[in-house]
Amino acid sequence: MYFFPVMITSDALQGIPTYLPKYQPALAVFTCQTHKSSCYRLSKRFIPGSTSTEQWRHYIAMALNMNTMRNSNSKMMRSSRTCVVVRSVAAVERGTVNVQRNENFAKLRAGYLFPEIARRRRAHQDANPDAKVISLGIGDTTEPLPQYIADAMAKAAAGMANREGYSGYGAEQGQGSLREALANTFYPNLRVPDEIFVSDGSKCDIARIQMMFGAKATVAVQDPSYPVYVDTSVMMGMTGEYNNAGFDNIVYMECKPENNFFPDLSKMPRTDIIFFCSPNNPTGAAATRAQLTELVNFAKKNGSILVFDAAYALYITNPDCPRSIFEIPGAEEVAIETCSFSKYAGFTGVRLGWTVVPKALKYADGTPVWNDWNRMMTTCFNGASNIVQAGGLACLQPEGYKEMISLIEFYKENATILLAAFKEMGFKVYGGNDAPYVWVGFPGKASWDVFAEILQKCDIVTTPGSGFGPAGEGFVRASAFGSRENILEAVRRFKVAFGK
The missing domain is CATH 3.90.1150.10 (Aspartate Aminotransferase, domain 1)
Incomplete structure (x- = not known):
């Protein structure tokens, strides 16, 4: 960590110190000032290791020019000798390799x-x-884990020690018996086992969903909402810079007590992807059937894909609040649903979830999204642990x-x-x-x-x-x-x- 001030006058831009480029800050602050006061400040984020003399000159000149424009009506400013003070903020040590950091990660806030x-x-x-x-x-x-569920995993683990019980790689999409049990338990007459993909949890699936849609996709999120939706969007390059309130190029759908924690969709622009969690983390608000119907219709009208996070669905007691987006007619054409055993069975450290991708959901060119999700899972995932899936199956048996x-x-x-x-x-x-x-x-x-x-x-x-x-x-x-x-x-x- 180092800090340096360098003063450069407006009539000496060509004389930028030759030693300046050796400083490679993550962020530099350019302050224009006269002999009396500081007048304009410009902050610039850099990719450490890539800052040349010409880049330093460019941003110093920019600060001077913007300062002049801002103060064009001030006689004092026109007559005063202006200089730029450059200060390094959050500078980093030089790297050990000549590989540049992914600039999207530099946009993230200081810590998750x-x-x-x-x-x-x-x-x-x-x-x-x-x-x-x-x-x-x-x-x-x-x-603690419920006993019946823990016993099922213990039995599966013990079975791995003998030839009869041992199993290696399984289907990347999940064991057939578990997919069938998930369909029967959570989506009776709504979805089929082939549309359910077992995974190591919703959080991981959200990141894979972002990978599948790519950096050009536009995103809307509830505000407030689970931070992973925004942070994975930033990592993928879907956003601009942080602007002290949120990230540019993300649509924040305000959900406050004043609007019963449901966004005014009439004021929302179209985006490719809409992340929506019900019951919501963190507000605890569950969307009603009428609200989710409005949301599905909004997605249909705009040709958007709704990513519905149902991680807390079993906590819903209000009969007017659906536990799955697929309870809403037509949702299968616009929605993906992700869910998890984490908050149901205490699986936060065990890791098991699932994502539902209907085959009726198709891209603009007619390609089923299911095809790409299946490719994503078979390429980037080797399937959830066989032992853990035994625990998941036990969760869906009557006693479990x-x-x-x-x-x-x-x-x-x-x-x-x-x-x-x-x-x-x-x-x-x-x-x-x-x-x-x-x-x-x-x-x-x-x-x-x-x-x-x-x-x-x-x-x-x-x-x-x-x-x-x-x-x-x-x-x-x-x-x-x-x-x-x-x-x-x-x-x-x-x-x-x-x-x-």
Whole structure:
């Protein structure tokens, strides 16, 4: 890390110091100034290792020219000698190879949301070693695997040690018995097993979906929403730069209490891809049948593909809120659905999910999207673990399904406890009825400031709403994934710190 100031006057552009190009910053700030004040500032992101003397001269001249235009009516500016001060910000060490970094990764914010939360938690714990920190932050399950499901995986693992039970590579699309069970359990009379692709989880499938559509695809996301939709769009080169509110070239579909957490589609431009999660992470809002019908019709009208994230569908209790987008007539022509066992059966560390790609969904040239998704999975994936798939199949047997639903009910009870507590304290709070998250408003406060305040006062980790998108500012998300003891203790601490 280094910092350097270099001053260059407007009448000496040809005399840029020859040593300047040896500095290869990730970001440089050019400040135009007179003898009295700083007048204009230009920031430029560089690919370290590629900055030449001509590039330095170009951006310094640009800063001078823009400063002159901005102050063209000022006699003081016309008569004053203007200079440019160049400062390096976030400079990096020279590389060990002559390979340039993917410029799309340079656009990403400093850290993915949840690792950043973990970093701040560690810093708090280091400063307060005796504190018993409770995490209501990342939505990671906490309760043991249901016994019937764990036994099925143990049996499959033990079977790998003998010739009769051993199995090597399986079908990349997933075991036939599991695909059939998924179709019968979640999509009866809606989808067929051949359209269901078993994977190592929704998060991985979202990245593969982005790879399949490519950098030229345009994207819309709920705002706020799961950060992976945006970050994978950035990685793929679908976006422009970050503009202090969001990324250029992404359509943020604002979902706030004022619009019942459903976007005004009449104001939305067309995009190729629409990411939509119901129940929503982080707000906990589940879309109604009427709303999803409107969404499907919007996708049809615009010729868009709807990527529907149903990771929390089994938490829905409202009968007017569908658990699958394919409950909406015509969705098979415009929608892909992804789902996971992570929050159903405690598989966050086990890893098993699935994506449904109807054969009726076709590109503009008539090619079935199924063809490309099948190629994606057979090329980039070798299939989910045979042992884990045995656990997934057990989840869908009568005894395993009963255990899985019991686990979901436990987390839903946690959400009910949190929801009631925040309401009792007078907060505006949402979610918690059809999802394992509650969305708590702190009007007029920055989300990261609220996160820090709660951590400092209560030794509780939450998730700052701004990490899910611009519309999340002023909120924090509290997760219901935790032991009952921790949930009750968290409520007690909240009431001590924030109760009236």
